[in-house]
Amino acid sequence: PHSSSSSALQPRVADIRRHADGGRLEIHRDDRTIPLIVSDRLRGEQRSGEPRERRRTEREIEGMTLSPWAEQQQGQLIGSFDEKAYLLEKQLKAGDDPYRDHAFNLAESDRLGSERVIRDTRHYRCASVNYDANLPPTSIIITFNNEARSTLLRTIKSVLLRSPPSLIQEIILIDDFSTDPEDCQQLSQIPKVRCLRNERREGLIRSRVRGADSASASILTFLDSHCEVNTDWLQPMIQRVKEDRTRVVSPIIDVISLDNFAYLAASADLRGGFDWSLHFKWEQIPIEQKMSRNDPTLPIRTPVIAGGIFVMDKSWFNHLGQYDTHMDIWGGENFELSFRVWMCGGSLEILPCSRVGHVFRKRHPYDFPEGNALTYIKNTRRAAEVWMDEYKQYYYSARPSAQGKAFGSIADRLTLRHKLNCKSFHWYMENVYPELRIPERDAVSSVLRQGGMCLESLGSDSLGLAECSRGSGAMRPQSQRWQLVEPLLRQQDICLAITAFTAGSKVKMEPCSMKEPRQKWKPKGPTLQHVVSGLCLDSQLSVGPPAITQCRPQLASQVWEPQLIT
Numbered sequence: 055p056h057s058s059s060s061s062a063l064q065p066r067v068a069d070i071r072r073h074a075d076g077g078r079l080e081i082h083r084d085d086r087t088i089p090l091i092v093s094d095r096l097r098g099e100q101r102s103g104e105p106r107e108r109r110r111t112e113r114e115i116e117g118m119t120l121s122p123w124a125e126q127q128q129g130q131l132i133g134s135f136d137e138k139a140y141l142l143e144k145q146l147k148a149g150d151d152p153y154r155d156h157a158f159n160l161a162e163s164d165r166l167g168s169e170r171v172i173r174d175t176r177h178y179r180c181a182s183v184n185y186d187a188n189l190p191p192t193s194i195i196i197t198f199n200n201e202a203r204s205t206l207l208r209t210i211k212s213v214l215l216r217s218p219p220s221l222i223q224e225i226i227l228i229d230d231f232s233t234d235p236e237d238c239q240q241l242s243q244i245p246k247v248r249c250l251r252n253e254r255r256e257g258l259i260r261s262r263v264r265g266a267d268s269a270s271a272s273i274l275t276f277l278d279s280h281c282e283v284n285t286d287w288l289q290p291m292i293q294r295v296k297e298d299r300t301r302v303v304s305p306i307i308d309v310i311s312l313d314n315f316a317y318l319a320a321s322a323d324l325r326g327g328f329d330w331s332l333h334f335k336w337e338q339i340p341i342e343q344k345m346s347r348n349d350p351t352l353p354i355r356t357p358v359i360a361g362g363i364f365v366m367d368k369s370w371f372n373h374l375g376q377y378d379t380h381m382d383i384w385g386g387e388n389f390e391l392s393f394r395v396w397m398c399g400g401s402l403e404i405l406p407c408s409r410v411g412h413v414f415r416k417r418h419p420y421d422f423p424e425g426n427a428l429t430y431i432k433n434t435r436r437a438a439e440v441w442m443d444e445y446k447q448y449y450y451s452a453r454p455s456a457q458g459k460a461f462g463s464i465a466d467r468l469t470l471r472h473k474l475n476c477k478s479f480h481w482y483m484e485n486v487y488p489e490l491r492i493p494e495r496d497a498v499s500s501v502l503r504q505g506g507m508c509l510e511s512l513g514s515d516s517l518g519l520a521e522c523s524r525g526s527g528a529m530r531p532q533s534q535r536w537q538l539v540e541p542l543l544r545q546q547d548i549c550l551a552i553t554a555f556t557a558g559s560k561v562k563m564e565p566c567s568m569k570e571p572r573q574k575w576k577p578k579g580p581t582l583q584h585v586v587s588g589l590c591l592d593s594q595l596s597v598g599p600p601a602i603t604q605c606r607p608q609l610a611s612q613v614w615e616p617q618l619i620t
């Protein structure tokens with residue numbers, strides 16, 4: 055039922071697999087933007103340490119999720135707001151594709167109503183953790199662009215119903231120039247809810263900054279517009295931030311099915327990670343940390359946060375420079391914030407006793423004025439240029455198309471980094487994310503020798519043979535260092551490519567792409583064969599520049615001897 059347009063985080067494979075031991079049901083997707091799900095039916099078995107009488111029945115679970123405040127204050131919480139009228143004003147018409155406008159099943163969301171019982175997905179030991187009685191209140195900030203009325207309302211009501219009222223100072227909605235201003239306006243009839251509408255589309259980053267600037271509480275809580283908070287979600291986060299304002303904390307993000315809106319428990323031992331293309335993914339916490347975790351209620355350190363759902367002290371948010379407001383629409387701001395928090399003296403944690411559900415989608419239902427890919431590149435490029443120091447080269451080799459794309463001025467952000475006296479990305483790699491592998495260390499470099507001569511790149515277009523340099527190790531000039539990472543013959547992020555598929559065609563260097571057939575090589579005996587044309591790399595020493603010709607391994611000009619650089 056989904057349209058085929060894809061998001062930057064579009065999952066490519068989703069396959070559901072039951073573990074051999076029958077213990078767990080997990081969804082594996084190769085991009086891992088949706089957390090692993092622990093099947094409800096089998097959760098009891100996983101809690102074998104729990105005494106029998108501690109296991110809750112469904113009825114008890116229901117009793118717990120409808121909090122005491124909800125029961126006492128049902129009326130006051132919503133005030134004069136006419137929920138039924140609000141939802142009825144916008145209904146799917148018979149025959150409409152329920153996925154079209156929001157990339158989730160709107161019919162199912164509408165059918166559910168604004169309040170429902172959800173399973174308390176926390177570890178049972180969370181129920182007996184104590185929090186300070188006098189925790190400070192928070193301003194909830196929700197930005198949205200054309201969110202469905204039923205999901206937006208459910209987000210707000212879950213906050214009002216499942217949080218101690220004294221902790222909710224206000225709920226600030228930022229309507230990011232949605233088509234219908236009434237969506238937001240009408241909701242401000244609900245007590246504590248305020249609505250700010252952007253005069254033009256700003257994107258979630260500038261919208262959140264606007265919300266934060268107008269917040270009156272000293273603690274900020276950010277939520278996406280299609281969430282459902284779970285039992286006691288707020289206290290653990292406010293407690294940690296109250297104890298130390300430099301902590302930036304997130305809940306475990308549970309999964310709300312985009313098809314049937316089932317609320318599914320996410321695995322409790324995941325943290326946020328990424329690859330060099332700055333693609334977010336959930337990953338298992340490192341095994342040593344997992345083994346030393348004997349209290350499942352303790353925080354989990356995370357290298358990055360998913361981005362949408364977190365709590366942060368307002369003065370710390372401002373001190374650290376809020377967000378990079380030159381980032382547009384969606385994407386990348388979670389890396390920028392995460393690097394900044396860690397490198398400038400703070401920390402990021404996931405709190406397992408806090409759970410918030412989120413509808414994970416497969417595509418963006420809204421448009422990107424500059425296009426989805428360009429926007430993601432602009433935003434991540436800004437994050438890489440400001441924060442990643444020399445490690446940004448790995449970003450560019452993983453995302454060659456980012457080179458040469460506009461990203462605006464970063465002078466202000468560099469000044470900020472300097473002023474805050476932040477640590478280096480090298481420090482971040484060593485202390486926060488040592489598990490992230492560095493590509494260069496994995497690919498060994500070698501020279502490609504022909505007698506005393508070596509293959510050399512001379513600028514982007516021309517290649518040639520030159521006397522092999524005497525320098526050793528790091529002193530060896532870059533122009534003679536090659537990494538044979540099949541099928542690519544790389545020099546960092548540029549790769550050897552043929553210019554045409556016919557014999558006699560010259561070779562050149564260009565940005566690497568695993569998908570480019572002109573860049574595919576394989577060693578064949580002493581020669582280097584271009585995979586698709588079947589022709590071999592020939593130095594053509596006396597005839598002209600290096601080219602591809604008919605393979606003849608007995609020809610000295612086709613024999614390449616890789617020699618490791620040590």
Ligand code: LR7
Nearest residue numbers: 197198199230257258278279360361362363383384385386
């Ligand atoms: O132009 C826009 N203006 C907006 O106000 C575009 C979006 N938005 C709103 C939108 O209505 C929603 O409330 O911004 C919020 C996030 O947009 P989504 O829900 O389309 O994004 P997502 O859930 O795919 O995005 C995750 O990554 C984003 C990177 O920029 C943001 O950080 C999101 O907040 C973040 N969501 C989460 O972290 C929830 C868990 C998902 C994961 C992983």
Ligand code: MN
Nearest residue numbers: 278362412413
């Ligand atoms: Mn979202």
